[in-house]
Each structure stands twice: as structure tokens, then as C-alpha cells.
Amino acid sequence: MRVARGTLLRNLAGSIGVLCTVAGLAFGLPAIDSALPAARPVGAGPYPVGGGVTVTPPPGARLDVTLTRPRDTRGTAVFLVGTVRYVIVVAPFDGSLERAAQRLRDKITRGHQITGKEFPTRTATGLDGVQGTYAASGRAGRYLVFLAGDVAIEVTVAGSAPALRAALGAIEASTRTIAYRGGTP
Amino acid sequence: MTPVHPTPQWAHPGKSLLLPAFWVVLMLIAGGAVRLGLFVRESFAAYPTATLLALVLFGLYAVPFCVFVAALDYLEREPPLLLATAFAWGGLVATSISIRGNAAVHNLVAKLASPGLAAEWGSALAGPTVEEIAKALGIVAIVLVARAQVNSVLDGVVYGSLVGLGFQVVEDVVYAVNAVAVAGRGDQVAPVVATFLLRGFLAGLWSHTLFGALAGAGIGYLAVRTDRPLLIRLSVAVLSVLGAMGIHFLWNSPLLSLGGGAGIFGDLFVKGIPPLLMILFLVRGVRHREADYYMAQLAALGDRRIATEDELRVLAQGHLRAGARRHAHGRCGVKGRRAVSRLQRAQARLAVELSRASGVGMPGLRIGPAVPAGTNVPADPLVPVVPSASADSLVPAAAAGSPLCSPAGVAVGVARVVAAPVQARVLGGPAAVRWRDRVLVERGRMLALGHPEATAPLTRNGSVRRVVGGIAVFLAAMVTVGLALIALGAS
Numbered sequence: 001m002r003v004a005r006g007t008l009l010r011n012l013a014g015s016i017g018v019l020c021t022v023a024g025l026a027f028g029l030p031a032i033d034s035a036l037p038a039a040r041p042v043g044a045g046p047y048p049v050g051g052g053v054t055v056t057p058p059p060g061a062r063l064d065v066t067l068t069r070p071r072d073t074r075g076t077a078v079f080l081v082g083t084v085r086y087v088i089v090v091a092p093f094d095g096s097l098e099r100a101a102q103r104l105r106d107k108i109t110r111g112h113q114i115t116g117k118e119f120p121t122r123t124a125t126g127l128d129g130v131q132g133t134y135a136a137s138g139r140a141g142r143y144l145v146f147l148a149g150d151v152a153i154e155v156t157v158a159g160s161a162p163a164l165r166a167a168l169g170a171i172e173a174s175t176r177t178i179a180y181r182g183g184t185p
Numbered sequence: 186m187t188p189v190h191p192t193p194q195w196a197h198p199g200k201s202l203l204l205p206a207f208w209v210v211l212m213l214i215a216g217g218a219v220r221l222g223l224f225v226r227e228s229f230a231a232y233p234t235a236t237l238l239a240l241v242l243f244g245l246y247a248v249p250f251c252v253f254v255a256a257l258d259y260l261e262r263e264p265p266l267l268l269a270t271a272f273a274w275g276g277l278v279a280t281s282i283s284i285r286g287n288a289a290v291h292n293l294v295a296k297l298a299s300p301g302l303a304a305e306w307g308s309a310l311a312g313p314t315v316e317e318i319a320k321a322l323g324i325v326a327i328v329l330v331a332r333a334q335v336n337s338v339l340d341g342v343v344y345g346s347l348v349g350l351g352f353q354v355v356e357d358v359v360y361a362v363n364a365v366a367v368a369g370r371g372d373q374v375a376p377v378v379a380t381f382l383l384r385g386f387l388a389g390l391w392s393h394t395l396f397g398a399l400a401g402a403g404i405g406y407l408a409v410r411t412d413r414p415l416l417i418r419l420s421v422a423v424l425s426v427l428g429a430m431g432i433h434f435l436w437n438s439p440l441l442s443l444g445g446g447a448g449i450f451g452d453l454f455v456k457g458i459p460p461l462l463m464i465l466f467l468v469r470g471v472r473h474r475e476a477d478y479y480m481a482q483l484a485a486l487g488d489r490r491i492a493t494e495d496e497l498r499v500l501a502q503g504h505l506r507a508g509a510r511r512h513a514h515g516r517c518g519v520k521g522r523r524a525v526s527r528l529q530r531a532q533a534r535l536a537v538e539l540s541r542a543s544g545v546g547m548p549g550l551r552i553g554p555a556v557p558a559g560t561n562v563p564a565d566p567l568v569p570v571v572p573s574a575s576a577d578s579l580v581p582a583a584a585a586g587s588p589l590c591s592p593a594g595v596a597v598g599v600a601r602v603v604a605a606p607v608q609a610r611v612l613g614g615p616a617a618v619r620w621r622d623r624v625l626v627e628r629g630r631m632l633a634l635g636h637p638e639a640t641a642p643l644t645r646n647g648s649v650r651r652v653v654g655g656i657a658v659f660l661a662a663m664v665t666v667g668l669a670l671i672a673l674g675a676s
Contacts, residue, residue: 003203015205018322022213025315026282029289036296050304059562066292068300075304103369 038124039080046177050075051090051151056177058170063084074151079174081167084159086174087178093152100152101130101145108143112136125179128154140164142171148180206329210270214360217277221355228362232372239361242381243354247572250350250394256503257472258343258477260533267331271344275321275351275397279316280359283352286315309438313430316352320397321426323348324404332408339475339598342398342468356393357384379670386666387450391436391457395464396429402471432460450667476501479536486539491624492532496642500532504651508641516636525639528627531620538617 003011016111039062039154047063050070057063057079067087075109079086093100105114118132129146141158155178157171159163201207226627228236254268290311328335329343335341357380364376384392403425407418435441441444441455480501483492492500499505506529631637 002198008204011329012205014325015209018206019317019328022278022282025286025319027285029286029293029315033289033292033296036293038292038296050564063300065295065300065303069297069304071304078472101240106369106371125286 033066038064040065042079046179047077047089048075049077049088049153051092052181053088053090053151053153054179054182055088056175057172058086058167060173061170061174081171082159083163084157084167084171086167086171087156087158088178089154090151091154092150093147094150095144095152097128097130097147100147100154101132103130103152104143104145104154104156106143108134108141112139112141123178124176125183127178127180129153142168144175146178151180153178153180200609201330204330206326210326213278214270214273217273217281220281221277224359224362229570232362232365234372235365235374235377236362238374239358239377239380242377243357243361243385246355246357246385246389247350247380250346254343254346254350257339257346257468259503259506260476261336261340262538263334263340264331264344267327267334268343268347270330271323271327271347272351274326275320275348275353275393276355277351279319279323279352280355281349282319283316283356284359286319287311290315305439309434309440311431312437316393317396317400317426317430317433317449320345320348320352320393321400321404321429324397325403328404328408335405335408337409337475337478338402338405338471339468341401341403341408342471343401345397345399345401345404346394347397348401349393349395352397353389353393357381357389360384382666382670387453387663387670388436388457391432391461395461396433398468399432399464400426400429432464435460450663453663473501473594479533479540482536482539483532490628491535491621493638493640496532496638499640500529504642505641509639512641513631513636517636521631521636524627524630524634524636528624528631528639531623531627535617535620535624538614538620542614542617 002182007089042057042061042063043058044059046056048054048070051072051074053075055077061079061081064080064085067076067078069076069158074091077088079088094154101118108114112134113136114132115135116133118130121129121131123129123146127146127148129144131142131144134141134143138160139158140161141156141166143157144155146155155175157168159167221295225236225240285302290306291303292306294310324341324345327348335344361377361380364380365373367375403422407422410418435456437453442452480497483500484494484497486492496509499509509529510522510525513525517524628637631639
């Protein structure tokens with residue numbers, strides 16, 4: 001049982017072609033992606049998160065474009081304030097504020113621990129919500145949940161304790177600007 | 186007629202082990218299996234019930250597709266190991282490539298344009314380019330590993346479908362488990378069921394299996410039609426892969442989308458059904474060409490004991506084969522159905538063996554010229570002549586008392602019966618002898634059952650009834666699925 005030399009060489013060339021294409025798709029594209037910066041400056045005005053929700057980002061914040069996805073009925077915006085990640089997620093929701101908060105707490109407790117009590121909060125445009133704090137080793141966080149129309153707005157802010165303390169004022173000012181469809185609760 | 190070159194007898198499967206492509210494919214499949222295994226293990230740890238349900242539902246979902254592919258592949262069956270390799274490439278390799286490649290393309294669109302464009306068009310750009318190339322590589326890999334097994338455009342369709350099916354099943358399992366995670370309500374089965382209905386039925390019929398079939402047809406053409414210039418074959422292959430990309434792009438893009446809650450039904454009719462019909466017609470044409478070729482091999486024998494004209498018509502089409510089995514069941518019960526089934530299988534295998542002898546130009550294997558009956562054929566120790574007396578009757582060979590094969594084991598048949606009876610030497614290998622004998626044995630059984638012919642009575646407007654009935658069942662199924670999705674609260 002032998003294979004002709006010509007057949008073997010053609011097969012080898014084809015195999016190398018397949019392997020190179022696989023490598024190009026699985027490693028080449030991610031390498032090009034990694035070579036380009038993910039964060040870019042974001043303007044000063046209201047930023048559309050998606051699902052009809054807007055927010056005015058903190059001054060000097062950068063947008064992580066790889067994780068930010070604005071859509072008609074839902075959306076995600078990820079801002080970087082120094083080393084602090086400020087994430088807003090908007091998704092369709094038809095339950096109560098308590099259920100929305102519970103859902104976010106469930107997500108947080110997969111890798112973090114809720115610390116302290118939950119407090120009511122309100123945006124400048126009149127959206128009612130709740131806020132609380134969480135922590136993991138070396139990281140501290142703040143979460144907020146709002147209900148508006150048929151969407152739930154989940155906000156998480158996380159970073160090292162000193163960085164979070166430094167950025168918290170600007171981020172709290174930003175969360176107060178969260179608005180649904182131009183300002184109607 | 187489109188040439189079909191069945192796998193030669195000398196094509197030993199073990200030869201693939203000597204080819205670099207075999208080891209490349211094996212390595213990539215093993216890598217993909219490890220990756221998928223880790224995903225399944227993590228999913229089981231987090232959501233055991235939902236993960237198990239997703240695996241079972243989408244595993245069962247693959248069954249009708251496999252039955253359809255098996256029906257397509259009835260005449261010249263592909264080796265199960267190779268079919269499994271195609272499925273594994275789609276499910277393990279192409280998905281692993283696509284998870285990394287798709288994420289990178291989404292990010293690149295967001296970085297080079299905007300997150301808004303990535304959100305709206307990311308799937309339309311990443312899906313067709315990365316996924317279709319990853320799947321097409323699987324068909325190319327099959328050709329490299331077992332070139333002798335890809336011997337018609339239909340084979341390309343079969344392997345392409347299975348690559349696509351593997352991709353679709355694994356992708357849907359991943360989507361279902363992700364839906365459970367996103368729902369954030371723990372180990373719930375509702376997101377799995379919703380994903381199954383949405384991706385399996387509403388979006389599944391015109392999904393990766395069809396895209397793979399289209400790409401496979403082109404790559405099959407490139408591999409098989411060596412009678413055409415390389416440039417034309419390459420163009421056809423590239424166009425078919427681009428066609429698969431185009432249909433995939435249209436389905437993923439916001440173009441022609443109606444939006445809103447009923448948008449999926451609009452998409453289904455505007456973007457789903459036209460490509461589905463187009464590709465099904467293409468597959469139908471390719472299948473008929475292959476069937477015509479094999480039926481011509483049997484018809485050339487002109488021996489009604491091997492196959493009557495009606496049987497040739499029936500044997501070429503899956504629904505007619507099934508109809509003939511049902512008809513036999515109605516007349517003779519289970520024994521009749523089994524006898525027809527065995528006869529059809531033996532006729533198909535005989536056609537392939539005759540085709541091997543005539544198509545590959547092997548030394549010593551050729552179709553001899555027809556000569557008038559009663560003429561003394563020049564002595565050839567390998568080519569005995571059979572009297573044609575029983576060629577146009579359904580009398581069993583044993584009853585006719587005619588020796589059907591030579592001691593040397595070379596098949597002999599009788600050529601097409603024309604106005605002036607002639608005989609011809611139709612040569613084949615020992616396998617042809619074996620299958621011809623099997624045909625005659627099965628014919629004998631059917632004669633004993635009083636059901637001599639494996640055919641079904643023609644029903645008027647049967648095709649119209651089938652088409653209308655099929656459309657009605659399809660619409661009813663879609664409405665049911667839609668209502669079920671609404672009940673599950675899927676958005």
C-alpha cells in the first residue's frame with residue numbers, strides 16, 4: 001500500500017493550505033484585533049446605550065468599543081474611567097424593580113459578594129431604582145438598577161478600591177443623567 | 186450525461202493514513218473535541234438539566250436531516266466514517282474556529298467603524314465570512330483525505346450538508362446554554378425550548394445545512410468534473426461558496442427585515458424560503474443527474490429480471506422507492522416490503538458496480554459491443570456469453586437454466602433489447618457478479634410472493650397533492666412553533 005509521490009506532495013500542499021486558513025481565521029484575525037486599541041474617547045453629550053436609554057459619560061471617560069453594542073430594544077455600554085469599568089446594560093424586562101435587582105444580584109454573586117444594604121435611588125430624569133455595593137478580593141463595586149418603560153437598566157461600577165474612590169464622584173454624576181426616551185420615566 | 190465515477194475497488198481506506206491531510210484533520214478534530222468537551226463540562230456544572238436537554242433536543246433534531254441525507258445518498262452510499270468526519274468537522278472544528286474568528290470580526294468592525302455598526306451588521310459580516318470559510322475547509326479536507334470517495338457533485342452536497350449540520354447542532358447547543366445563562370434564572374429549561382423552536386425550526390431549515398450543501402456542490406464539481414477546464418471548475422467552486430456566503434449574509438443582515446414581534450415570520454418568507462427552494466432545486470437536479478447515470482447502467486443490461494423500466498423509474502427517486510415498498514406492504518405484508526427493500530438495495534449496488542467497470546477505465550474492464558443473437562462471439566476466456574432468451578422476461582435465472590457468471594468470476598449480462606434481439610457482454614468485477622446474483626435471488630423471492638415487480642401504481646395528481654400537503658403541514662408547523670414561542674415569552 002503506497003501513495004504516489006505526486007499525490008503525496010499535492011496532498012501535503014492542500015493540507016498546509018487548510019491548516020494556514022484555519023490558523024488565519026482562529027489566530028490571525030484575533031491577533032489583528034488585539035493589535036488595535038479597544039478604547040476610544042467618548043464625546044461630552046448624552047451617549048445612546050440602546051433600548052431608548054441615554055447617559056452622559058463622566059468627563060475623560062473612554063468607551064470600550066469591543067463590548068459596547070447599542071441596539072433598538074437593548075444595549076450595552078462599557079466606559080473606562082481610569083482603570084474603573086462603568087457598565088450600563090439595558091434589556092427588555094416586564095417584572096418589578098425588586099425582581100430586576102434580584103436578577104442583577106444573582107449575576108454579581110457568581111464572582112463577587114454583596115456587601116452592605118440596598119438603598120433607593122433616583123435619576124435626575126425621575127427614574128426610580130435601587131443601589132448597593134459588592135466586593136471581591138482586591139476589587140470593590142457599586143451596582144444600580146432602574147426600571148423604565150419595558151426595559152431594566154443595570155449599572156455596575158468596579159475597580160480597585162482607591163481607583164473607585166477617586167472616580168466615584170464623576171460616575172455618580174453620570175448615573176444621575178441616565179434617561180429613558182429623552183427623559184420620560 | 187454527467188459522468189459519475191464510483192469509488193474504485195482498489196481505493197483502500199487505509200491509504201488515507203499515509204496522507205498528511207488525514208493527520209491534519211485528526212489533529213484539528215481532536216482539538217475541537219477538547220474545546221467543546223470543556224464547554225459541555227462547564228455547562229453541566231452550572232446548568233445540568235438545561236445542558237442535558239439542549240444536547241438531547243438538538244441531537245434528535247439532527248436525525249431527520251440525517252435521514253434526508255441518507256435518502257439523497259441512496260444509490261452510492263458514502264462511508265459512515267467519512268460522513269461522521271464531515272459532521273465532526275462542522276461541529277468541532279468549524280465552530281471552534283468561528284467562535285474566535287467571529288468575535289475578532291465583530292471587534293474589528295466596532296474598532297474600525299463604530300459599535301453601532303458592529304451591533305447592526307456585525308453578524309451579517311462575521312457569520313458568512315468566517316463560518317462559511319471554516320465549513321468549506323471541511324469539505325476540502327474530506328476531498329484531501331478521501332478523494333476516491335468524492336465521485337459526483339452529489340457527494341459534495343452530502344458532505345457539505347453534514348459539515349453544515351454538525352455546525353448547526355453544536356452552535357445551537359451553545360446558543361441554548363448561553364440563553365439559560367443570560368436569562369439569569371438558574372437551571373431553567375424554558376430558554377432551551379425557546380432556542381430549540383426559534384433556531385431549530387423558524388431559522389433552522391435554511392441554515393448551515395443548506396449553506397453547506399451549496400458550497401459542497403461547488404467543491405464537488407471542482408473535484409469531480411475533471412473533464413472541464415480548471416478555471417471553470419474553480420469559478421464554480423468559488424461562486425458556490427460565495428452563494429452560500431450571500432444567502433447567509435442576507436439572513437443575518439437587517440436587509441429586508443420587517444422587524445417587530447412578527448418579524449421572524451416575515452424574514453422566514455422573504456429571506457428564508459426563496460434560498461431554501463433554490464438550493465433544494467439545485468440538489469434535486471444534481472441528484473437526478475446521478476440517478477440517471479446509474480439507471481442507465483442497469484438499463485443497458487436490457488434484462489427485465491434485473492430491473493424493469495418501471496423499476497428504473499422508481500429506483501431513481503426516494504419517494505417512489507418508498508411508495509413501492511408501501512405498495513408491496515399493502516399487497517404482501519412485511520415480507521413484501523422487505524423483499525422490495527432488499528431488491529432495491531441490490532439493484533442500486535449492482536448499478537454502482539457496473540458503473541465502476543465502465544467508468545474508471547480499468548484494464549480488462551469494459552463494455553463489450555452488442556452482437557446479434559446467435560452469433561459466435563470470439564473466444565475470450567474472461568468473457569463468457571449468456572443466451573438472451575430470458576432477458577425480456579421475469580423468469581428466475583435458475584428456472585431459465587442459464588449460467589450467469591463465469592468460473593473466473595467476471596460478470597456477464599445481456600445488452601438492451603432492441604428490435605433485433607442482440608446480446609452483449611457487460612463486464613464487471615466480482616462484486617458486480619455478487620450483486621447481480623443478489624438481485625436475481627430477491628426477484629425470485631418476490632415472484633414467490635406473487636409480487637414480481639418493485640413498483641407502485643401511478644396516482645393521478647400525486648405530486649400536486651404532495652406539494653400542497655407539504656405546504657399545509659409546513660405552515661401549520663410554523664404557526665404552532667410561533668404560538669409556542671409566544672407562550673414561552675421568547676423575545
